[in-house]
Amino acid sequence: MQSPMTQPATAAPPVTPYALIGGEPGVRRLVESFYDAMETDPAFAALRAIHAPDLMPMRARLADFLVQWMGGPRIYAERHPGRGCVVSAHRPIPIDARLADQWSACMRQALTTAGVAPELGAVLDPAFDAMCQGLRNAPDGGDRNG
Ligand code: HEM
Numbered sequence: 001m002q003s004p005m006t007q008p009a010t011a012a013p014p015v016t017p018y019a020l021i022g023g024e025p026g027v028r029r030l031v032e033s034f035y036d037a038m039e040t041d042p043a044f045a046a047l048r049a050i051h052a053p054d055l056m057p058m059r060a061r062l063a064d065f066l067v068q069w070m071g072g073p074r075i076y077a078e079r080h081p082g083r084g085c086v087v088s089a090h091r092p093i094p095i096d097a098r099l100a101d102q103w104s105a106c107m108r109q110a111l112t113t114a115g116v117a118p119e120l121g122a123v124l125d126p127a128f129d130a131m132c133q134g135l136r137n138a139p140d141g142g143d144r145n146g
Contacts, residue, residue: 016071020120024067031063033110047102050093094138104129
């Protein structure tokens with residue numbers, strides 16, 4: 001008889017934000033809510049202004065990125081080879097405190113609109129905000145839009 005120490009570990013799937021949000025459909029729902037808010041809410045006008053007129057490519061790119069970031073399959077790396085990291089992708093974009101705060105607030109709104117469980121939202125919201133603040137690379141008032 002095997003002792004408990006030598007029994008093979010049961011392969012319980014890891015509990016990831018990706019699993020908790022409902023997999024890829026849950027992530028895509030969040031991203032749709034995010035860009036819907038960016039397109040319609042005047043509170044995010046400056047953020048909208050620095051994005052391309054057509055948000056369809058970004059809807060796909062951010063969803064692919066978040067699938068991977070939340071612990072799902074590595075589809076961002078596969079579908080967008082050579083894109084580099086998020087920090088280098090944002091280096092050419094002047095991001096001041098106002099733009100960082102708009103991104104963060106837009107995502108906070110999307111977490112609610114998309115129906116993400118409040119307990120998960122309470123973990124994701126500060127994580128998104130920390131990322132936004134870390135991406136700031138321009139002095140306040142440094143962006144030229146609005
Ligand atoms: C700090 C505030 C942020 C601003 C102002 C910002 C702005 C932008 C803009 C203007 C683009 C290019 C959009 C286009 O081509 O239409 C972009 C791309 C992107 N952003 Fe952000 N972003 C911010 C934060 C974030 C965060 C927190 C994430 C991840 C959670 C993120 C993920 C991405 C991704 C994955 C891309 C596509 C990069 C690529 O494949 O080239 N962004 N962002």
